[in-house]
Amino acid sequence: MCQVQNYKDAEAAVAAGTDVLVAQGNEAGGHTGTMGLLPFLTGIVRRYPEVPVLAAGGIGDGRTLAAVLTAGADGAWLGTALLATPEAVEVHDIHKRLIVESYGDDTVWTRAYDIVSGLPWPIGIGERVRRNRFTDEWSEREATLRDRADEFRPAEGADPFGAPPDPDISEIVYGQSASFVDGVRPAADVVRAISDEAEAVLDSRPRSLLGRPAT
Template sequence: MALTTAFTKSLGVRHPIVLAPMGGSAGGALAAAVSEGGGLGMVAGGRSGREWLGRELELAAGLTDRPWGIGFLSWEVDLDTVAWALEHRPAAVLLSFGDPTPFADRIRDAGARLMVQVTTLDEARQALDAGADFVVAQGGEAGGHGGLRATLPFVPAVADLAAPTPVLAAGGIADGRGLAAVLALGAAGAVMGTRFQVSQEALVAPELVKRLLAAGSEDTERNRVLDIARGAPWPAHYTARTLRNAVIDRWRGREEELRHDATAQQTYREAAQGGDLDIVPIWAGEALDLITETCSATDLVTEIAERAEHALASAGRS
């Protein structure tokens, strides 16, 4: 049974699986590997600058002739950067965390599909008003920044609101069972981050991969502490799910105190400059319990799709 959806037909991909454009992890090699596997690989536009991004976009384009895309933070990116990135001819652009309206026409005029990630129903309405081709309903189980809605009830609510615009699900999805579940909820596919963060092509240090593989869902926590400590200008209503650490434990519930403690912030930043994994953010979602090994992202896409097909075919059987 092939998993053919409105998403796979529109993008011309084999499987309804999208790589989340994770900052620090999703470079050109990982995006290409996911696309080669039949999904849609995404390069993280993020906050790395044009030199890094240009190199990674060229790498993705050089490693695959299949569709791939770019992800940007709507609150941070400017129109000139989006226009420049579109010259690399991505098949899709995913905008997250902010108003997509200023960029929507430019993206569609370039022939790319507009994907907008949302964390509330109001954001979903804004995405539809902007003309999104796909709405990504992100649940709070996701690693990194996001909102508080749980994936299971949020996805069908967005699907009902957005119809006939296809919806993709994100947050806590790491295997074929998760993909099958969100398809049953009315999604046209799934966006996965943490599962691909430990794949062989991800831009992740081996020691960080070890920590992710050794951790579980209960080791993660949504927090603002680390953004405040490192001076990250993220909008305050988007918390970040990371592995818990001593810095979070110390400042949990004292975020406003930390915000006004310049000495504590400076001490943290000096300590974090060396990339100490005991204090820097390690983005991770609640699906960690399901992630026990690393492998090629290309093989992983195929495995997830096959297991989703099996899960859907066998659902309801005793």
């Protein structure tokens, strides 16, 4: 299985024999590329009809799941929707609360935290995180941040899961699908609610759009 954000990487993954492609759109929480999910997903489905495809990025309710299945995906890959669950034990309570409070419009695609980390992320890859004072200050000033990255690096040996995150400056990862999360619920309940709603949408929409029953 290989998660891709652009056609060049999809080509390489298929050439290497991946059994499943995960087409990830820019709506996603975490590291992602620049293409929106719908055009990228449909481009991947058209190019590789013989490869099973999962859609990732912005899926968190039955309508979004039904949309990607209708567009040709074989399933969906969820991140943000599963963060506000008791099973996500590494995710701090503050992080879960911010996801629950979010309408999904308070995120930003940025390279600021990657520059501070010093890790060599590929060109075209950034990260969708909660927007805050740090991202507002540095997202558009990458060259200056590169020069000053040492000032912001955590101390050697610091436990990234130890201290609670500071909403003003910490890297709090979630995507636009936070808009669908309205509470902390068991992961099984989240998956069941999304699947049940998608089934209902897939059943009712053909009737309302085409005037005939789903087959």
